[in-house]
Amino acid sequence: MIYQTCFRSDESISLMEASIYSESLSGAVSSPAKSGHCPEQLLSEFQIQPGHFSAMQHFWKNPREDHHDWIGFTSTEKQDGSEIGCFAAGEIELLLEKNNVLSGSTFCSNQGVATQTEKDYPGITSLMLSMFADLNDKIPGIYFDLKIGFTTETLLMKKSLFNQFMDWLTPFLHYSSEKLKSHEFLLNHRGKGLEVVFDRLFNIWCLKHHWTIYDFKTNKSYLDGRYEIDAATHHVSLGCVNYKREADENLLEATRTGRIAGGRFVEELENKFCEKLAVKHAISVCNGTMADAIALSAIAAKTGIKNVITPALTFIAQANAILHASLTPIFVDVGEDGLLDDISEFTDSDDCIVYPVHLMGKVCRSVSQLAHRYPVLEDACEALGSQLTGKYAGTMGMAGTFSMYVSHSFTSGEGGMIVTNDDEIAILCRSIRAHGRLGDEVGERFRFPRLGFNGKMSNLQAAYATAHFDDFEEIINSRKQVVQKLANQLGDDFGVASDGIVAHGFPVLYPDKTSRDRALIMISNQGIECRPLFSCIASEHFNADGNFPTADNISSRYLYVPCHHQLSDREIGLICQAVCDSKNLIVK
Numbered sequence: 001m002i003y004q005t006c007f008r009s010d011e012s013i014s015l016m017e018a019s020i021y022s023e024s025l026s027g028a029v030s031s032p033a034k035s036g037h038c039p040e041q042l043l044s045e046f047q048i049q050p051g052h053f054s055a056m057q058h059f060w061k062n063p064r065e066d067h068h069d070w071i072g073f074t075s076t077e078k079q080d081g082s083e084i085g086c087f088a089a090g091e092i093e094l095l096l097e098k099n100n101v102l103s104g105s106t107f108c109s110n111q112g113v114a115t116q117t118e119k120d121y122p123g124i125t126s127l128m129l130s131m132f133a134d135l136n137d138k139i140p141g142i143y144f145d146l147k148i149g150f151t152t153e154t155l156l157m158k159k160s161l162f163n164q165f166m167d168w169l170t171p172f173l174h175y176s177s178e179k180l181k182s183h184e185f186l187l188n189h190r191g192k193g194l195e196v197v198f199d200r201l202f203n204i205w206c207l208k209h210h211w212t213i214y215d216f217k218t219n220k221s222y223l224d225g226r227y228e229i230d231a232a233t234h235h236v237s238l239g240c241v242n243y244k245r246e247a248d249e250n251l252l253e254a255t256r257t258g259r260i261a262g263g264r265f266v267e268e269l270e271n272k273f274c275e276k277l278a279v280k281h282a283i284s285v286c287n288g289t290m291a292d293a294i295a296l297s298a299i300a301a302k303t304g305i306k307n308v309i310t311p312a313l314t315f316i317a318q319a320n321a322i323l324h325a326s327l328t329p330i331f332v333d334v335g336e337d338g339l340l341d342d343i344s345e346f347t348d349s350d351d352c353i354v355y356p357v358h359l360m361g362k363v364c365r366s367v368s369q370l371a372h373r374y375p376v377l378e379d380a381c382e383a384l385g386s387q388l389t390g391k392y393a394g395t396m397g398m399a400g401t402f403s404m405y406v407s408h409s410f411t412s413g414e415g416g417m418i419v420t421n422d423d424e425i426a427i428l429c430r431s432i433r434a435h436g437r438l439g440d441e442v443g444e445r446f447r448f449p450r451l452g453f454n455g456k457m458s459n460l461q462a463a464y465a466t467a468h469f470d471d472f473e474e475i476i477n478s479r480k481q482v483v484q485k486l487a488n489q490l491g492d493d494f495g496v497a498s499d500g501i502v503a504h505g506f507p508v509l510y511p512d513k514t515s516r517d518r519a520l521i522m523i524s525n526q527g528i529e530c531r532p533l534f535s536c537i538a539s540e541h542f543n544a545d546g547n548f549p550t551a552d553n554i555s556s557r558y559l560y561v562p563c564h565h566q567l568s569d570r571e572i573g574l575i576c577q578a579v580c581d582s583k584n585l586i587v588k
Contacts, residue, residue, distance in 0.1 A: 070096060072156030092156065094235055097568050099221055100161060100211035104154025106218065113149035113203065121196050123185030128200065131175050140207045148222060149203045150213055152195075165205060172201055210243070235527035236574060238505060239407030240566040242468045242475070250463035263459035265466050272469045273417055277392045281426035283418040284457035285433055288381040288403025291416035292321030294455055295399045298428035299353055299375050300327055301450065309374075310355040311340040312538035313551035318357055318379055319537050326451075327353070331538035333548040337495065338533075339364040350374065358383035358393045360496055360533070360560065361409075361503040367396045377401065381416070382504035384409050385476040399425050404465060407564075409476055409502045412465035415457055476502045478565035482572065486563060489576040494533075494558065505560030507533050508579055513556035519582035520559055526578040533558035 070092075095102055109116035118125045132139050157165070176197055180186050186193045206213060214221045222228055254260055266284050273282035285291045300306060308322050312331040322329045330352065335341040340356040341364065350373060356364040357379040363386050370376050376397030380386070383393040384402045394400025399422065404415035418429050428450075431437055436452030438444040468475075479502055486506045487497035494507035510516040516532070523530045536551040538544040561575050579585075 069160075070156060070158050071162050072102070072154070093570065094574075095214050096156070096158060097570060098212070098235070099214040100157065100209075101206065101213045102154070102156035102216065103150040103152075103213050104216050105151045106215050106222075107149040107151055107199070108147065110147065112144065113146040113200075114144045117149075117196065117200060121185065121189055121193070123183075123188065124193075124196060124200070127176075127179070127183055127185045128197065131172060135171055135175060139204055143204055143207055146203065146207070148228075149199065150206070150215070151199050152202050154216060155202075165202075168205060169198075169201060173198075210245070236529060236562055236567070236571050237407075238529045238531070238562045238564070239405075239411065240564045241406060241411060241413075242471065242566075244467050244471075246467035247464050250467050251460060254459045254463045259459050261458055262456065263462075265459050265462035266457055269457075269462040269466045269469065270417075272466065273419060276469075276472065277395050277419055279395055279419045280421045280423070281419065281429075283420075283426060283429045283433060284462060285416040285418065285455045286457055286461075287414050288401060288405060288408075288416040289317040289321055290433075290453060290455040291381070291401035291403070291418050292318060292377070292379060293324040294429050294432045294453060295377050295401050295418045295420075295425075296321055296325040296327060296353065296355070297432050297451070298425050299377055299398055300325060301428050301432075302422075302424055303353070303375050305351055305353050305375065307351060308353045308355050309340075309343055311357050311359075311551070312536050312544070312548040313338055313534060313554055314357045314359065314379075314537060315381075315534050316537055316541060317381075318355070319542065322355070324453075329542070329544075331542065331544045331546065331548065333546075334359075334551050334554070336550060337362065338554050339366075341366050343370070353377060354397075355379060357381075358386060360494060360505060360507060361386050361393075361501045362494075362496060363388040363393045363500070371397050382408065383502065385472070385502035387500040394419055395421075398422055399429075404461075408504065409479055409565075410465070410468070410472060412457075412461040415461045415465060475565050479503065479563060482565060482567050483563045485569075485572050486561075486575065489572075490579055496563075503563050505531070506563040506575075507558045507560045510557050510559070510583070516557055516559055519579075522582040523559070523561065523578045526574070526581070528561055528575055528578045530559050530561045533560055 092102070107113060107116075111119070114125065128139065173194075176186065176194055180190075189196070205211075210223065212221055212223050220228055250265060254263060254265060257263070270282040270284050274280065283294075285294060296308065306327050307330055308327050309330045309332055310318055310322065311334045313334045319329055332340060332343055332345075338359050339362060340354075343354065352374060354370050354374040354376045356367055356370070356376065358364055359382065361383045363383060364378075365388065367376055367378060367388075368391075378394045378397045378400040380392075380394030380400045381403035384404075386393040388396075394402060399418055399420040402417045402419070404410055404412040404417070406413060420426050420429070431439070431450060432452040433455045434452060435454060436448040436450040438447040438449055480499070483497050483501075483503045483506060490506075490508060493509035495501075496503035496506065508519075510519055520530055520532065533554060535541075536548050536555045538546070538548050539552065561579065562571075567575075
């Protein structure tokens with residue numbers, strides 16, 4: 001049966017019986033009635049093929065003008081025995097948001113797909129090698145190491161992708177058809193040969209384009225057919241991962257040169273940060289928490305100050321970094337905007353490092369003023385790309401820190417960065433990052449005048465990040481567009497939809513903690529990843545003296561939902577619907 005359309009949620013699935021296109025594999029001539037549906041069946045090369053080959057050719061050559069955007073074929077069943085055609089339209093559409101192709105069956109072998117196929121169908125490898133050579137194409141070398149392949153019993157994909165596939169596939173089908181009477185493999189496997197060739201061509205095409213394939217039978221996704229992607233509990237995640245072919249090239253260079261701990265990509269990424277943020281120094285580290293701990297240690301070493309003023313409302317990593325650096329946290333309540341704005345009760349003493357957090361991407365407006373009196377470390381882990389009065393978050397104090405965790409605006413999977421215009425701080429950070437090492441010269445490498453951490457970023461992390469850094473502006477601009485779409489539907493209670501802000505997440509306000517906690521469950525149950533807007537760590541985790549009413553209030557009433565740059569309009573709609581359901585509201 002053919003899925004010839006995608007459809008609105010109120011429509012039933014439109015199917016066409018495969019029997020319309022099917023012929024025996026013995027070479028019987030198509031009947032006029034059937035050829036009326038698919039005239040390609042009259043061509044000799046299609047008379048020995050399974051029906052869906054002809055059907056796919058037909059829909060490729062005779063596209064239908066409709067409002068639908070995907071097409072496919074199925075002849076298999078789901079694990080529970082029901083036909084794949086019984087999948088809800090919305091479910092298929094959502095799967096196609098996350099995967100390039102939906103398939104109906106995997107073909108697995110410990111010997112490898114190519115080896116197993118040759119064993120089952122002797123001669124197919126020589127046919128395919130000669131075919132690719134004659135058509136001036138190449139089989140990717142990784143195909144011969146492939147352990148998981150896919151059959152074409154069921155294929156579903158966007159029409160645009162389908163057309164690309166058929167454009168590429170057609171010369172190979174014609175080549176195979178011309179060899180039907182001469183090639184030993186096709187003569188020996190007259191009924192099944194072309195189908196097996198078609199399956200392997202499909203696998204090769206997916207490898208060439210790095211497509212993600214979802215298997216209906218196992219309910220798992222695979223990248224290239226090589227890597228199983230963990231089935232996410234949530235359909236819409238807080239973070240996303242970019243992918244460019246340059247990342248493969250960088251990672252391959254890093255591994256084949258043996259430079260996986262350190263190497264040129266680390267230096268290149270640091271230079272890109274300096275250029276982008278207009279700072280003198282960038283020091284890469286393994287994660288954002290390590291960036292905080294190292295930068296705090298460096299500032300303390302330079303100034304001799306041990307007390308750190310920090311907001312009560314933040315992620316636990318900030319307080320942990322203070323303790324790891326053997327410093328003393330002094331918690332201060334936040335303003336109504338959730339940021340550290342007023343430290344007037346501490347103005348009698350200059351003996352403090354001020355450690356503001358640019359929460360959810362919002363930039364603390366008091367940084368420049370505070371920096372005139374105090375050594376300031378900006379925690380910009382959630383605010384890479386955010387700006388205030390033309391300056392980037394993280395560049396207005398003595399130093400600034402960033403995280404490149406997967407849910408942040410720019411990611412290397414894990415990773416962090418310290419930036420500073422202070423030469424002494426830069427030297428100290430590089431030393432503390434490497435166990436407190438004196439320097440990189442021969443006589444300095446094993447002298448350790450200070451305490452330190454093993455906090456270096458690996459060349460592999462940097463190789464991945466460097467490949468995507470040139471897309472930084474595009475990434476953050478797309479993220480801003482997503483935030484604006486969410487704000488148009490849900491309002492902007494926390495104020496993250498301003499031009500200068502690159503939001504870490506999209507906060508949503510509830511009347512009280514009970515309704516917020518209930519909403520966390522409701523939204524999560526609808527497949528949307530969501531989290532509380534951090535906690536008042538001063539009271540919850542440190543039993544700190546003092547009252548923190550604003551931090552407590554914000555912590556108990558807000559949650560946040562995804563706003564990353566890869567969200568589709570459909571996913572944005574799902575988020576808005578889930579939030580409105582949790583508030584008993586109607587989507588605008």
